[in-house]
Amino acid sequence: MTKSDTENLKQSKEQRDEESKRQADNQRRNTRLRSDIASVLNISAERVRAADIQKMILWEELSNNVADRHCPYSGVQISAAMLLSEQVEIEHILPFSETLDDSLNNKTVSMRQANRVKGNRTPWQAREEFATQGWAYADILHRAEQMPKAKRYRFGEDGLQRWLKDDAGFLARALNDTRHLSKVTREYLSLICPQNTRVIPGRMTAMLRAKFGLNDxxxxxxxxxxxxxxxxxxxxCVIAVTDQGLLQRFAQASASAREQQLNRLVDNMPLPWHNYRxxxxxxxxxxxxxxxxxxxHEGAMHNDTAYGLLGNGRVSVHKVVNGKRERMEDNLKVIEFSDAKATARHGVLSTGEPRPYKGYKGDSNYCIEIIRNDKGKWEGEVISTFEAYQLVRQHGLARLRHPKLGVNGRPLVMRLIIDDYVKLEHESHHRVLRVAYANSAGTIAFADHQEANVDKRTRSKELSYVFKTAGSLQKSQARRITISPIGELHDPGFKE
Incomplete structure (x- = not known):
């Protein structure tokens, strides 16, 4: 390894540490803002909206001095209570339609009236309309100077040109890719539904969804x-009630007054029928x-690190500690490997077979089998991916997937694999749960069938798994169910 390679590795670690620190700082900031918002609105922290947290972030960027936080355009002072009302909106400094930049660096908070005056333009392009309201462009630039450096230049005369300098190519590709994907999707669906297949703008769907109260x-x-x-x-449900006439009116909204016209379209849109929601x-x-x-059963049988076998469950491995390669010992269950060509060095067992000399840690589990013991109680048997491979190799696939017997030959209640479903009673309610994972100790982690981004949310403590063992599954009257691709649930019922 060269010196430059070492420096690159060091830099990568520093970057990772910096990213971790940034995420931790953001999490602490969001927790603080959530508490502040809950206090202002007199609600619980759980009911605080993400949009209001973003408002608070942008509000704090207006100035370090709370008393000096004004609408960038009109100059009206914005208090915390006003910020969290409909009087103040989040707006894109450079038009989103021209930049596709939805980052915080391209957002600020402004009075609703000022946002309407600015419309779908840059601050420079809207300067004459600002002047008719008595808002001097020089004052706008002065207020922008208090904002973060990555944001303030966007208020200038060349703000859009500076942004496009490096990103114009990306913007063109992104727009073309979006159009192309929409076209391909429409052509594909037209084969299934030859008539009246239309592409609905996502912005239109979002506005109607909010208007109809479906976000709740x-x-x-x-x-x-x-x-x-x-x-x-x-x-x-929104797309289904969107007719061709509304789609055409949406498309015809002029660029110069796009925001106002689109909002008027939605404001005047009645519910499709009175009890639609x-x-x-x-x-x-x-x-x-x-x-x-x-x-x-195919998958990684083990990880890549080789461990030396020391006997009595002890293994050794070489690791780099503080820049030095050191030999370390540990108690670890590994998959043992031998080699007939290495018997001269490692010897043979009493059976005459080559003595195992290295091992690899198992990388995944294939399934957990819930079997019934002689007393009628349920027990869990975890089958690793390596064991599944060995079983198929020696006895064939039918043995691994026997419908009535487990791998150990005992009566099989059910075999659970990741993304399988069970229905059970949990906390006095019937729940339909999806298998997230099963660990080697036989504990199964479940999540409700509709939950998305489960792994990320459980890591951040936003969501908790439902943990069950074979015994608690029996007490919960659990049974494996299936849900078809079109959402039909088949429940065989609980069988003791």
Whole structure:
């Protein structure tokens, strides 16, 4: 390894550490802001909307001095209470339609009236309209100087040109890719539905979804809940009532007054029928989310680190500690390997077979088998991916997937693999749960069928798994169920 390689590795670690620190700082900041917002609105912290947290972040960027936080355009002082009302909005400094930049660096908070005056333009392009309101462009630039450096230049005359200098190529590709994907998707769906297949702009769907009050169907914060797979079905309910006439009016909104015209379209849009929202709520509540389980046993049998076998469950491995390569010992269950060509060095067993001399830590589990013992109690047997390979190799696939017997020959209650479903009683409610993983100790982690981004949310403590063992599954009257690709649930019922 060269010196430059070492420096690159060191730099990568520093970058990773810096990113971890940034994320931790952001999490602490968001926790603080969530508490502040809850206090201002007199609500629980759990009911604080993500949009309001973003408002607070942008509000604090206006100035370090609370008393000096003004609307960048009109100069009106914005208090915390005003910020969290409909008087103040989040707006894109450089038009999103021209930049596709939805980052915080391209956002600020402004009075609703000022946002309407600015419209779909840069601050420089809107300067004459600002002047008619008595808002001097020089004052706008002065207020922008208090904002972060990556944001303030966007208010200038050449703000858009400076942004496009490095990103114009990306923007063109992104727009073309989006158009191309929409075209290909439409052509594909036209083969299934030859008539009246239309592409609906996502912005239009979002505006109508909010207007119809459907953001509350899967949550309490008035925002789209992307942590629930059924949010796609909510969008489908909006698209289903979008007619060609509305689509044309949306497309014809002029660029110069796009925001105002689109908002007027939505403001005047009545509900499709008087109890439309109730019907959507009822339909969404009856949806079973289907995940395709992978019942194949193929996969990584073990990780790449080789351990030396020392006997009595002890292994050794070489690791780099403080820049030095050191030999370390540990108690670790590994998959043992031998080699007939290495008997001269490592010897043979009493059976005459080559003595194992190295091992690898198992990398994954294939499934957990719930079997019934002689007393009728359920027990869990975890089958690792390596064991599954060995079983198929020696006895064939039919043995691994026997419908009535476990690998150990005992009566099989059910065999659970990641993304399989069970129905059970949990905390006095019937729950449909999806298998997230099973550890080597026989504990199974479940999540509700509709939950999305499960791994990330459990790591951040936002969501908790439902943990069960074979015994607690029996007490919960659990049974393996299936959900078809079109959402049909088949429940065989609990069998003791």
């Amino acid at each position: 169907v899967l949550g309490l914060n008035g925002e789209k809940n992307r942590n629930d797979h059924r949010h796609h079905a909510v969008d489908a 109730d019907h959507v709520q009822r339909a969404i509540s009856s949806i079973w989310v289907s995940h395709k389980p992978d019942h194949g």
